[in-house]
Amino acid sequence: MNRDIPEFSLQRMPIYLNFLRTLPDDGTYNYISSGAIAQALGLGEVLVRKDLAYTGCAGRPKVGYPRVELIAALEKFLCVNDSKCAVIVGAGGLGSALLSYGGFTNYGIELSCAFDNDPKKIGTYIGGKPVLPMDELNEGCKKYGAVLAIIAVPAAAAQTTAELLIKAGIKAILNFAPVQITAGDDVKVINIDVAANLAILASML
Amino acid sequence: MNRDIPEFSLQRMPIYLNFLRTLPDDGTYNYISSGAIAQALGLGEVLVRKDLAYTGCAGRPKVGYPRVELIAALEKFLCVNDSKCAVIVGAGGLGSALLSYGGFTNYGIELSCAFDNDPKKIGTYIGGKPVLPMDELNEGCKKYGAVLAIIAVPAAAAQTTAELLIKAGIKAILNFAPVQITAGDDVKVINIDVAANLAILASML
DNA sequence: TAGATTGTTAATCGATTAACAATC
DNA sequence: TAGATTGTTAATCGATTAACAATC
Numbered sequence: 001m002n003r004d005i006p007e008f009s010l011q012r013m014p015i016y017l018n019f020l021r022t023l024p025d026d027g028t029y030n031y032i033s034s035g036a037i038a039q040a041l042g043l044g045e046v047l048v049r050k051d052l053a054y055t056g057c058a059g060r061p062k063v064g065y066p067r068v069e070l071i072a073a074l075e076k077f078l079c080v081n082d083s084k085c086a087v088i089v090g091a092g093g094l095g096s097a098l099l100s101y102g103g104f105t106n107y108g109i110e111l112s113c114a115f116d117n118d119p120k121k122i123g124t125y126i127g128g129k130p131v132l133p134m135d136e137l138n139e140g141c142k143k144y145g146a147v148l149a150i151i152a153v154p155a156a157a158a159q160t161t162a163e164l165l166i167k168a169g170i171k172a173i174l175n176f177a178p179v180q181i182t183a184g185d186d187v188k189v190i191n192i193d194v195a196a197n198l199a200i201l202a203s204m205l
Numbered sequence: 206m207n208r209d210i211p212e213f214s215l216q217r218m219p220i221y222l223n224f225l226r227t228l229p230d231d232g233t234y235n236y237i238s239s240g241a242i243a244q245a246l247g248l249g250e251v252l253v254r255k256d257l258a259y260t261g262c263a264g265r266p267k268v269g270y271p272r273v274e275l276i277a278a279l280e281k282f283l284c285v286n287d288s289k290c291a292v293i294v295g296a297g298g299l300g301s302a303l304l305s306y307g308g309f310t311n312y313g314i315e316l317s318c319a320f321d322n323d324p325k326k327i328g329t330y331i332g333g334k335p336v337l338p339m340d341e342l343n344e345g346c347k348k349y350g351a352v353l354a355i356i357a358v359p360a361a362a363a364q365t366t367a368e369l370l371i372k373a374g375i376k377a378i379l380n381f382a383p384v385q386i387t388a389g390d391d392v393k394v395i396n397i398d399v400a401a402n403l404a405i406l407a408s409m410l
Numbered sequence: 411t412a413g414a415t416t417g418t419t420a421a422t423c424g425a426t427t428a429a430c431a432a433t434c
Numbered sequence: 435t436a437g438a439t440t441g442t443t444a445a446t447c448g449a450t451t452a453a454c455a456a457t458c
Binding site: 010011013014015018019022040041042077078079080084086092093094096097098100101103104106107108109147148150155171172173174178179180182188190192193194195196197198199200201202203204205 | 215216218219220223224227245246247282283284285289291297298299301302303305306308309311312313314352353355360376377378379383384385387393395397398399400401402403404405406407408409410
């Protein structure tokens with residue numbers, strides 16, 4: 001759904017959307033300037049204008065960007081209105097926390113279920129979502145029409161899990177296991193290693 | 206502890222370390238080439254050599270890099286051997302999951318305690334770490350000598366929390382609340398917005 | 411009108427890749 | 435020796451920033 005935009009601009013789109021949605025709806029911010037957005041988010045103001053240009057929402061000299069229209073343009077850009085289905089593999093601490101987190105719907109993402117191989121968890125509901133056995137992964141993903149998946153299994157199982165997911169039709173994976181998952185070019189992967197991020201911070205001190 | 210290295214190279218250091226540590230210790234990988242590392246991690250091989258050069262560990266033409274020495278060099282580079290103390294603010298689902306996660310010690314990071322304002326949680330232990338009341342945050346951080354913090358509170362409380370942490374002497378913050386936290390130049394911040402990452406993936410499809 | 415702000419074009423900066431000499 | 439691999443220098447690529455004209 002979206003074309004030729006620099007990778008880094010795309011990454012900032014949800015940040016803009018998020019920020020604009022938090023502004024009070026009392027008329028104070030019917031218009032907001034790129035400078036104000038830039039300052040709030042710690043970015044350059046030219047950068048903000050360049051990014052926002054990709055949404056197709058035009059700003060007005062002297063007044064700024066119309067907030068409501070800009071939010072709508074960002075939502076359209078990020079396809080927030082076509083609902084997409086996601087599954088989680090691994091219902092441990094992190095998996096459970098994400099199942100209970102409601103923030104995905106802000107981006108039109110519906111978390112439908114989790115998969116795990118712990119008999120104590122299978123059949124239960126976490127955050128209102130069923131925990132299914134691993135051997136129903138393929139079937140389950142297809143039934144729900146899932147295109148997104150979150151991997152929250154131990155490192156040793158992550159790559160295998162990714163391959164199962166890809167076979168089940170998943171097109172993009174958010175991986176929290178502390179290994180780099182690799183996949184073909186037709187599958188997008190973002191790896192988030194929490195401990196590694198803390199280590200990076202530590203070594204910047 | 207580390208000097209003039211490109212930001213992006215620094216970010217890959219834990220990835221290299223992680224990968225090298227997972228290799229079997231049976232003599233198969235006494236030496237490993239930049240090409241092999243590159244392939245396993247989906248990077249360019251020249252890039253790998255450039256990155257590894259920053260660690261000061263020299264590779265040998267024709268054989269590659271000595272694995273054990275390279276791991277040691279990466280550990281030294283990332284200061285894995287000086288123990289650093291971290292705290293978590295927010296003992297909800299995500300905070301609890303991180304308290305129970307043991308992976309921080311791989312990078313010399315000791316998670317000492319959590320802070321929360323829920324009376325039901327205060328006084329309990331999660332993952333063996335005490336949950337302290339929010340109003341002991343300043344005192345607690347100082348007592349433990351914490352320099353790192355993880356924010357896992359609701360968005361509305363995140364910026365305020367960050368400011369309390371900074372006052373308590375915290376120098377780097379990993380923020381999971383879905384808002385961009387801003388801080389002075391002397392405090393490092395990494396913001397990780399899980400839902401936003403999933404939204405980015407979704408819009409790349 | 412004057413001033414503020416957008417949008418665009420050119421310049422800069424930094425990261426990655428290509429080319430290739432050095433070396434074991 | 436020949437071949438594989440490192441390490442470095444130069445070229446490329448992409449992202450950010452600076453400069454400035456357009457506009458309300």
